[in-house]
Amino acid sequence: MELYIRPDYEVVRNESRCIACRVCERQCANEVHTFDSETGLMRSDESKCVNCHRCVSLCPTHALKIVKTDDTYRENANWEAQTIHEVYRQANTGGVLLSSMGNPKPYPVFWDKLLINASQVTNPPIDPLREPMETKLYLGSRKVKIERGEDGLLKDTLPPQLKLSVPIMFSAMSYGSISYNAHESLARAAEELGTYYNTGEGGLHKDFYKYGKNTIVQVASGRFGVHKEYLEAAAAIEIKMGQGAKPGIGGHLPGAKITEDVSETRMIPKGIDAISPAPHHDIYSIEDLKQLVDSLKEATEYKKPIIVKIAAVHNAAAIASGIARSGADIIAIDGYRGGTGAAPTRIRDNVGIPIEMALAQIDSRLREEGIRDNVSLVVGGSVRSSADVVKAIALGADACYIGTAALLALGCHLCRSCHTGKCNWGIATQRPDLVKRLNPDLGYKRLVNLVSAWKHEIEEMMGGMGINSLEALRGNRLMLRGIGLTDTELKLLGVRYAGESL
Amino acid sequence: MKILANGMHYSALNAAVRMAEDDVEIVNCIGQRYIGAGLLRRQIVIHGTPGNALGAYLNGAEVRIDGNVQEATGDTMNAGVIEVHGSAGDATGYAMRGGKIFIEGDVGYRCGIHMKAFRTQKPAIVIGGRAGSFLGEYQAGGTIVVLGEHLNGKPIVGNFCGTGMHGGEIYLRTDELSAALPAQVKAERVEGELSEEVTALIKEWCARFGREEEGYLNCVYYRLTPNADNPYRQMYTPN
Numbered sequence: 244m245e246l247y248i249r250p251d252y253e254v255v256r257n258e259s260r261c262i263a264c265r266v267c268e269r270q271c272a273n274e275v276h277t278f279d280s281e282t283g284l285m286r287s288d289e290s291k292c293v294n295c296h297r298c299v300s301l302c303p304t305h306a307l308k309i310v311k312t313d314d315t316y317r318e319n320a321n322w323e324a325q326t327i328h329e330v331y332r333q334a335n336t337g338g339v340l341l342s343s344m345g346n347p348k349p350y351p352v353f354w355d356k357l358l359i360n361a362s363q364v365t366n367p368p369i370d371p372l373r374e375p376m377e378t379k380l381y382l383g384s385r386k387v388k389i390e391r392g393e394d395g396l397l398k399d400t401l402p403p404q405l406k407l408s409v410p411i412m413f414s415a416m417s418y419g420s421i422s423y424n425a426h427e428s429l430a431r432a433a434e435e436l437g438t439y440y441n442t443g444e445g446g447l448h449k450d451f452y453k454y455g456k457n458t459i460v461q462v463a464s465g466r467f468g469v470h471k472e473y474l475e476a477a478a479a480i481e482i483k484m485g486q487g488a489k490p491g492i493g494g495h496l497p498g499a500k501i502t503e504d505v506s507e508t509r510m511i512p513k514g515i516d517a518i519s520p521a522p523h524h525d526i527y528s529i530e531d532l533k534q535l536v537d538s539l540k541e542a543t544e545y546k547k548p549i550i551v552k553i554a555a556v557h558n559a560a561a562i563a564s565g566i567a568r569s570g571a572d573i574i575a576i577d578g579y580r581g582g583t584g585a586a587p588t589r590i591r592d593n594v595g596i597p598i599e600m601a602l603a604q605i606d607s608r609l610r611e612e613g614i615r616d617n618v619s620l621v622v623g624g625s626v627r628s629s630a631d632v633v634k635a636i637a638l639g640a641d642a643c644y645i646g647t648a649a650l651l652a653l654g655c656h657l658c659r660s661c662h663t664g665k666c667n668w669g670i671a672t673q674r675p676d677l678v679k680r681l682n683p684d685l686g687y688k689r690l691v692n693l694v695s696a697w698k699h700e701i702e703e704m705m706g707g708m709g710i711n712s713l714e715a716l717r718g719n720r721l722m723l724r725g726i727g728l729t730d731t732e733l734k735l736l737g738v739r740y741a742g743e744s745l
Numbered sequence: 746m747k748i749l750a751n752g753m754h755y756s757a758l759n760a761a762v763r764m765a766e767d768d769v770e771i772v773n774c775i776g777q778r779y780i781g782a783g784l785l786r787r788q789i790v791i792h793g794t795p796g797n798a799l800g801a802y803l804n805g806a807e808v809r810i811d812g813n814v815q816e817a818t819g820d821t822m823n824a825g826v827i828e829v830h831g832s833a834g835d836a837t838g839y840a841m842r843g844g845k846i847f848i849e850g851d852v853g854y855r856c857g858i859h860m861k862a863f864r865t866q867k868p869a870i871v872i873g874g875r876a877g878s879f880l881g882e883y884q885a886g887g888t889i890v891v892l893g894e895h896l897n898g899k900p901i902v903g904n905f906c907g908t909g910m911h912g913g914e915i916y917l918r919t920d921e922l923s924a925a926l927p928a929q930v931k932a933e934r935v936e937g938e939l940s941e942e943v944t945a946l947i948k949e950w951c952a953r954f955g956r957e958e959e960g961y962l963n964c965v966y967y968r969l970t971p972n973a974d975n976p977y978r979q980m981y982t983p984n
Contacts (some may be wrong), residue, residue, distance in 0.1 A: 329984060332982050332984060333982065335982070336982040337982075339980055339981050339982065340984035341981040341983055341984055342984050465859055465883070466821045466839070466840030466842075467861075470802065470804065470821070470823040471783045471785070471802050471823060474783070474802065495981075506863065507863055509861070510842055510862060510863040510866070510885070510886060511861055511885040511911070512885060515912070515971075516911075517885070517911070518883070518909060519859075520909070524839070524855050524858050524859075524879075524882070525816070525817050525820070525835075525839055525855075534778070537778065537779065538778070538779050538782055538798045538801045538802075541756070541759055541778075541779040541801075542779075542782040542783035542801060542802045543783070544763070587981075660983075662983060663983060
């Protein structure tokens with residue numbers, strides 16, 4: 244236990260239920276539980292507990308619960324326990340605080356302040372059970388010149404497109420930050436759902452090349468695992484300029500997660516922290532970005548759409564306007580609540596802007612400048628439900644990326660300890676004994692279930708609005724009304740207040 | 746096949762290179778980018794000056810240039826050889842993961858940044874002259890050799906050499922290290938016996954550019970490697 248830091252949680256064991264079967268002891272990679280052979284009782288060391296609920300979920304007699312400790316410091320609204328602990332930690336070690344998953348701070352969630360419209364009497368709702376609803380869509384540039392051949396027929400000048408059967412893709416999570424079994428689950432689910440998963444910046448394991456037509460590969464500043472076959476295997480290539488959880492900061496993969504397999508896929512030394520810096524050291528301008536876009540297009544003979552992913556930051560609209568002129572086909576925007584396998588706490592919690600604001604502003608800006616058709620927009624960074632997806636599309640997105648929600652489907656309990664590499668759910672770990680806890684046969688089905696359920700809900704919400712295709716919903720901000728928002732927020736989001744008619 | 750490149754757009758030139766069934770000679774090259782991007786086999790000889798990202802993602806082809814090259818030569822190169830009878834610009838061999846780049850003259854900033862290796866796949870860059878700042882930044886594997894010809898009183902390597910280095914090695918042919926190295930880099934003086942691998946690289950460079958091996962092998966080198974006593978892990982504390 245670190246000096247001065249008292250445990251955040253208490254492991255409460257109902258002694259009358261506990262049968263000392265030691266399941267909790269075997270399941271906890273943090274080594275919280277031990278068996279006392281003298282008394283025949285289980286003991287726990289709360290200082291190691293990360294509240295991942297593995298023991299609680301697997302206890303056969305429901306003898307365990309984890310509760311927030313009621314031990315307190317002298318109450319202080321300004322200096323909360325977490326704040327005090329962070330100071331102690333840094334005084335103990337002299338280190339930069341490292342956290343994982345998305346920003347947990349109580350900032351406003353604008354999705355929850357937007358309400359969706361429905362039809363009544365005139366323009367009646369559509370019943371998706373009886374009538375066709377179009378949730379298929381294409382991502383890519385629509386910037387085309389109409390040309391006719393000598394025979395007078397239209398020439399196909401459309402740039403390459405991604406075809407999605409549902410407006411949801413799995414966002415970039417690298418092999419390394421998450422496990423082999425997690426990647427397999429995502430890949431198989433994407434294939435079955437007719438959508439895409441994203442390799443993240445850690446390269447593509449050789450076993451997963453067969454899922455290439457449902458794979459988006461990432462090219463980041465470290466260029467891990469990037470080579471001709473990797474680019475060719477993919478359906479699209481994403482250049483990672485930024486990540487919502489840590490704008491302005493590059494990747495950080497703790498050495499504990501760099502096993503033989505990860506080392507091979509990334510071509511970096513085993514067991515040593517891998518740091519990929521934020522900047523691409525060959526990109527200092529939109530012209531430089533264009534160069535990377537074009538070199539990837541040349542290397543893949545113009546057959547694949549190129550995505551440029553940025554974090555949602557203060558000047559996102561101006562940046563997106565530049566990207567839309569760089570030859571990129573798709574812009575992915577990642578909000579400040581997006582997850583991460585490891586990021587400096589201060590960056591995760593204090594840098595970036597909400598995806599809702601960035602999306603609304605980027606869509607408006609691109610429309611004003613007449614370049615919205617140059618690119619498709621994909622947004623992520625805490626899309627938590629089908630309602631968030633519908634709101635995102637109405638604000639102007641073509642499709643959404645989900646990361647945290649996908650991990651939850653795989654069993655993640657959001658304990659935010661990915662950076663330790665000891666994920667008890669077999670997701671954010673490379674330890675073979677932990678990885679095998681995630682069965683990809685079940686994992687991929689859970690992902691398919693989740694996205695299929697969301698698809699039904701999206702169809703119902705669309706039907707309610709009297710809309711039968713995503714095309715008619717995209718950028719249709721009249722389908723949204725704000726609640727509990729200021730005039731400035733309404734203006735930025737481009738929506739009217741609840742109750743305000745046309 | 747001979748391609749007369751003057752006035753050609755890079756995509757037309759690259760398409761012609763891709764379609765060619767045998768070796769290619771490009772004449773009057775005037776700054777066309779991405780030549781040989783991702784190319785597997787074939788020999789390409791270039792007369793003139795190719796543009797940025799020559800041999801990006803190169804996958805086995807051999808490219809020879811009888812002059813200077815610009816920025817990002819051999820970006821993310823996987824296999825093959827690039828031989829430059831002149832100098833190279835910035836970010837030469839960015840994230841190179843295999844193959845070899847031989848430069849007769851100097852290189853600009855950030856040469857060999859993010860270079861990486863795994864087992865037998867080991868990239869190498871041999872530079873005849875001097876290297877700019879940030880040589881081998883974030884290097885994770887592979888070998889960079891700087892031979893330091895024609896220094897004209899300038900240092901063999903600029904500032905911040907090996908910043909963020911966590912694998913691989915850099916050899917500098919010099920009697921003394923001119924610039925301070927970052928704390929994460931360890932430097933050792935090597936006199937006499939060089940490793941077999943480095944000896945072979947230097948010999949190959951000499952053969953390609955017509956130099957006597959003797960003058961480059963029996964010299965003092967400084968070998969730079971990551972400093973195992975000072976890894977980056979200590980910078981962070983789990984929260």
